[in-house]
Amino acid sequence: MSRRRTIAAAIAASAALGVATGTTSSATAAAVPIGPGCPALYMLGVQGTGQSSPTADPLADTGVVGALIAPVMAAAPGLVQRSYIPYGAGFGGAVPGGGPEPYAVSVTDARRQLDAAAVQIAETCPSTLLAGIGYSQGAQAMSSFARDVGSGVGPVAPERVAGIALYAHPDRAEGAPIFPGRPGQTVPDPAPGTSGVAVSAVLMSNPPAGGGGIADGATSYGALAGRVADICTDGDLACSAPDRAAVLRVGAEIAAQADLRDPLAAIGSLNGLLSAALGEAWTTLVLNDFQAGGGNIDYLPQLPLAARLVDAADPRNPAPAPEEIGAAAARWDEITAIVAANPLGVLPKLTGQLAAAWGQLVSDNADLVDPAVWARFADTVARHNNYAVNGQLNSGIAWMVALAHDIAGGQP
Template sequence: MNTSTNTRARTAAAAAALIAAVSVATATVGGGEASAVPIGPGCPALYVLGIQGTGQSSPTADPLADTGVVGALIAPVLNAAPGLVQRSYIPYGAGFGGAVPGGGLDPYVVSVTDARNQLDAAVTQIAADCPNTLIAGIGYSQGAQAMSSFARDVGAGTGPVGPERIAGIALYAHADRAIGSPIFPGRPGQTVPDPAPGTTGAAVSAVQITNPPAAGGGIADGATEYGELTGRVADICTDGDLACSAPDRAALLRVGAEIAAQADLHNPLAAIGTLNALFQAALREAWTTVILNDLQVGGGNVDYVPQLGLAGRLIDAADPRIPAPTPEDVGAAAARWNEITATVASNPIGLLPKLAGQLGAAWGQLVADNADLVNPAIWLRYADTVARHNGYAISGQLNSGIAWMVALAHDIVGSR
C-alpha cells in the first residue's frame, strides 16, 4: 500500500472514530410519554430547562440532579439567584443506537426527538401552571439539537409557546451549527444578548458572550434559523469539537454522521446490515432527486444543470428530516430516465461528450467538497476532539452562560 493510500485509510478510520466519539447527527421521529415537571414552591421568575448530552441522561433520570455539562451551568445559577430560579432536566434516552456508554439503545434520531417531545410537554406545563414565569433553555450535544429545534419552531411561531415566553437559550456543541456561525446566529458581531421579553435588559446589558470563535460548522449541517428568538439564542462551540466545528469541505463525513444517527449500532452484525441499507437508500434517493431536478431533457437535448451539487444531494438524501421521494416521484424519475436514455441514444455523438464534461465537472466539485477529508493538516485540529467536546465546563466556556441566566432572572424580577 502506497503512502497516499495509507493516508486516506488513516483519515477515514479517524473520521469514523470521531463520529462515534462525539455522537452527533439529525432527528425526526417520535418519542415516549412525557413526565410531569417539578414546580415549586411557588412559581419562579425564571424556569431553566436543561437537556443533557449523549450518555448523560436516561428516561428515569432525576430531573433535579445537577449533573453533566448542563448541570455544571445550571447549578451555579441557582446558587447565584436563590429564590428567583427553578430548574429541571429533561429525562430521555440520550442514546446513539447503543454505541455510547450510558446511552440507551434507540438510534440517535429517536433519542433526540424523544428529548424534543419531552421538552415541548415541559414548556407547555410550565406556561400553563406559571403564567408569569419566563423560560430559558440549556442544551448540550444532542440535547442542543433538541433545544435548537424547539427554538426554531418557537421563533417561527409554530412552537408550543409564543416567543414572548422565552427569555434565552444557550446551545453548546450544537451539531446543527451553521458553518462559520457567530455566537448569536443571525447577528454577526453581537456579544450582548437581547433582553428578555417585557424587561429593560439592564442586568443582561452587562453580560458579554465572548467565547472564542470556532471554525467550520455542525456535523449535522442543519444551519438553524431562529426567527423571533434571534438575539436570544446563543450557539457556543469549542474550535476543534467535531460535533459543532467539523471541517467545511467534508460532505461525506456529514453523510456518514446522518446515516449512523439512524442505525442500530449496539450489535456489530446488525449495525453492518442497518448501515448498508441506509446507505443504499440514501444513494437511491439522491439519484432520484438528481434526475428530477438536475437533468433537463427536451427538444432532442439533454443537459446536467445542477440546482444543488452532488454533495448537497447526498447530504439531503441521508438527512431523515428531509422527506424521501414519494412513490410518485420515483415513478416520474423512472419515466424521465427512459426519456433521457432514448434522447441520448438518438444522438450519442452530439450528446455524450457534452454530458461527460458536465458530469465530470460535477464529480470534480464533489471531490473538492470533500478535500478536507484527505488533508492530514486539517485532521490535526481534531486530535483531541473528544476532550474538547467534553471539556466545556473545565475550559470556562460555560461562564458567560451562567452570568446570562443570572442576569435574566434579575431583569425579570426588576420588571415586576
C-alpha cells in the same frame, strides 16, 4: 415504509402536534416539577448523549448542563427553578450510558418532552419566563425548539422565552457567530418585558470556531435572534466540522439513524440506510438536475452533488414519494433513449457537465484528505467533553443569573 421515512414521519408528527394544537399533552411526558411557587425564570436542560435516561432524576445537576445550571440555582435562590428532560440520550446503543434507540429517534423524543415541559410551565406559571440549556445531542433538540418558537410555530410564544444557550451544537451553521443572525453581537438581548439592565453587563465571549455542525442543519431563530447563543470550541467535531467534508456529514447522518449495538447489527443497519440514501439522492437528482427533451440532454444541477447526498441522508428530510420515484424512473428511461438515439451528439457535452459536477464533489470533500485539517481534530473528544472545565460555561451562568434578576425586577 423505510426506516428513514419512519424517523422523518416521527419528527414531522411530533412537530405537527405542537403546531396544530399549540400544546403538547403532558400525559405523554413526565410531569415537570414546579414549586414551591412560580419562579421568575424556569430553566429547562437537555443533556448530551449518554448523560440522561428515561428515568433520570429531573432535579439532579449532572453532566455538562448541570455544571451550568447548578451555579445559577446557587446564585439566584428563590428566583429560579430547573428541570432536566429525561430521555434516552442514545446513539444506536453505541455510547455508554445512552439508550439503544438511534440518535435521530432520541433527539425527537427529547424535543417532544421539551415541548410538553414548556407548555406545562407556561400554563402553570403565566408570569414565568423560560430559559433553555442544551449540550451536544441536547443542543440539537433545544435548537429545534428555539427555531420553531422563533418562527411562531412552537409550543409557546417567543415572548415566553428569555434565553437559549447551546453548547457543542450539531446543527450550528457554518461559521456561525455566538448569536446566530447577529454577527458581532456579544451581549444578549434583554428578556421580553424587562429593562435588561443586568443582562446588559453580560459578555458572551468565545474564541471563533471554524466550520459548522456535523448535522449541517444551519438553524435560524427568527424572533429569538439575539436571545439564542451558540457556543462551540474550535476543533469540536460535533459543532466545528470541516467545511469541505460532505461525505463526513453524510456518514454522520447515516450513523444517527443506525442500530449500532453490535458489529453485525451495525453493518446491516448502516448498509441499508446508505443504500436508501443513495437511491433517494439519485431520484431527486434525476428529477431536478437533468433536462431532457427535443433529442437533447443537459445536466444543470440546482444543487451540487454533495448537497444532494447530505440532504438525502438527513432523516429530517422526507423521502421521495412513490410518484416521485416513478417519475424519476420515467425520466431516466427518456434520458437513456435519447443517448441511444444520438450518442455522438449528446454524450460529449453531457460527459463534460458530469465531469464538472464530479470535480465539484471532489472539491466539496477536499478537507478529508488535508492532513493540516485533521491535525485540528487530534483532540476533538477532549474538546467536546471539556465545556464544563474550560471556563466556557461561565458566561452562560452569568447570563441566566442576570435574566432572573431582570425578570424578578419587573414583576410585582
